[in-house]
Amino acid sequence: MEKMYKKYYQTGGFIIKLNSELPFRKDTFNSKLKVFEIEPVKQEDIVINHFFNKSIDTNVNENDRIYFKKPWAVYETSESIIYEWIRSYEPYETFLRKIIANKDHTQLNIYNDSHLANVFKKGLLEDITLLPTDQFLLCRVLGFNQGCLFHSTAVKYNNKGYLFIGHSGAGKTTMAKIMKNDATILCDDRNIVRLIDNKFHLYGTWRHSDLGLVSSDSAPLKGIFFLNQSKHNRIELIKNSTQRFVRLMDHMVKSLVTKDWIESSIDIIQKISDDINCYDLQFDKSEEIKKIIFDL
Amino acid sequence: MKKIELNKIYIPSDKVVSRLIEDELIIVPIESDTIDFDHTLFSLTKTGREIWERLDKETTVQQICTDFSKKYNASIDTISADVVELLEDLLKRQLILPY
Numbered sequence: 001m002e003k004m005y006k007k008y009y010q011t012g013g014f015i016i017k018l019n020s021e022l023p024f025r026k027d028t029f030n031s032k033l034k035v036f037e038i039e040p041v042k043q044e045d046i047v048i049n050h051f052f053n054k055s056i057d058t059n060v061n062e063n064d065r066i067y068f069k070k071p072w073a074v075y076e077t078s079e080s081i082i083y084e085w086i087r088s089y090e091p092y093e094t095f096l097r098k099i100i101a102n103k104d105h106t107q108l109n110i111y112n113d114s115h116l117a118n119v120f121k122k123g124l125l126e127d128i129t130l131l132p133t134d135q136f137l138l139c140r141v142l143g144f145n146q147g148c149l150f151h152s153t154a155v156k157y158n159n160k161g162y163l164f165i166g167h168s169g170a171g172k173t174t175m176a177k178i179m180k181n182d183a184t185i186l187c188d189d190r191n192i193v194r195l196i197d198n199k200f201h202l203y204g205t206w207r208h209s210d211l212g213l214v215s216s217d218s219a220p221l222k223g224i225f226f227l228n229q230s231k232h233n234r235i236e237l238i239k240n241s242t243q244r245f246v247r248l249m250d251h252m253v254k255s256l257v258t259k260d261w262i263e264s265s266i267d268i269i270q271k272i273s274d275d276i277n278c279y280d281l282q283f284d285k286s287e288e289i290k291k292i293i294f295d296l
Numbered sequence: 297m298k299k300i301e302l303n304k305i306y307i308p309s310d311k312v313v314s315r316l317i318e319d320e321l322i323i324v325p326i327e328s329d330t331i332d333f334d335h336t337l338f339s340l341t342k343t344g345r346e347i348w349e350r351l352d353k354e355t356t357v358q359q360i361c362t363d364f365s366k367k368y369n370a371s372i373d374t375i376s377a378d379v380v381e382l383l384e385d386l387l388k389r390q391l392i393l394p395y
Contacts, residue, residue: 242320246337249324262313262326270315
């Protein structure tokens with residue numbers, strides 16, 4: 001491998017080593033990603049290699065194709081998942097980039113074309129894979145490593161982690177605004193739950209909302225709250241295990257879904273559902289909700 | 297809408313994963329043809345679960361209905377109507393396929 005420039009990041013209990021043929025500048029990535037950057041370490045969990053202007057023949061076979069929707073064609077072989085960013089018109093030959101990843105995406109070789117080299121040089125990137133979102137990486141890695149990613153706001157208060165789950169408009173950003181003066185906001189849009197040493201931990205990511213609140217801190221997971229904006233404050237423990245499971249599944253972020261990934265993800269969702277108290281939370285956007293939650 | 301034929305065999309699609317949560321069977325579709333899919337989970341309680349568990353490569357719908365008619369001491373017409381209704385729903389959602 002030619003000389004590679006290196007950076008290290010951490011989230012979800014993973015250490016990510018990011019290698020690039022092009023040198024990093026101070027502003028290659030935006031300030032939110034900077035929060036997750038760490039000093040070099042000897043042992044990493046995930047390695048991402050960025051190559052630029054280097055063509056590679058992936059020798060993919062149409063029989064191995066598991067996904068085809070412009071701009072992506074995805075192939076699965078015995079060893080790898082291969083992503084090809086394709087033209088949106090015929091002929092659909094490879095365009096912009098190819099990614100060759102191992103099955104759990106702990107090793108990624110990303111081949112970027114000259115356009116993406118210019119994007120990289122321009123800087124202020126929001127994602128380390130140079131894709132529109134890194135969640136294709138995080139979802140896959142987590143699914144095979146006792147974790148999952150949720151549409152959520154997460155906060156740390158008194159060394160306990162609180163996860164507020166909801167789709168767009170449910171009140172994730174509102175909850176972050178309510179909490180931000182008293183608690184550490186781990187992230188206000190995408191958060192990681194991961195089982196480490198038989199305990200669930202909560203981690204933020206750099207995928208934030210317009211509010212832009214992120215932290216590289218983490219906390220043991222205390223409770224999960226399904227958000228509903230209301231005219232009153234009310235909290236109710238969800239006792240029905242099927243309902244907990246279904247609601248967690250519904251809010252788990254999914255990327256490339258394969259049978260082995262979904263089976264592994266279901267295992268962890270079921271364990272979260274069994275081990276962590278889940279609540280239905282109605283809140284009226286006032287500060288009162290904080291006391292109700294933190295007194296649980 | 298596709299109709300269930302009593303003399304045919306239907307099996308679970310290989311694009312689903314099922315999981316028992318307490319006494320409910322949750323069926324999760326694997327929709328690998330969509331990356332950001334808004335998936336729907338399908339839940340089967342006691343009798344529905346029993347029907348799902350009988351869907352193998354050897355048993356016709358007619359055989360399932362006959363066995364259930366005996367087990368629950370109900371008329372074959374009543375049982376057949378219920379079994380076909382469920383299987384048509386599962387077929388419509390592509391959770392089962394003709395074998």
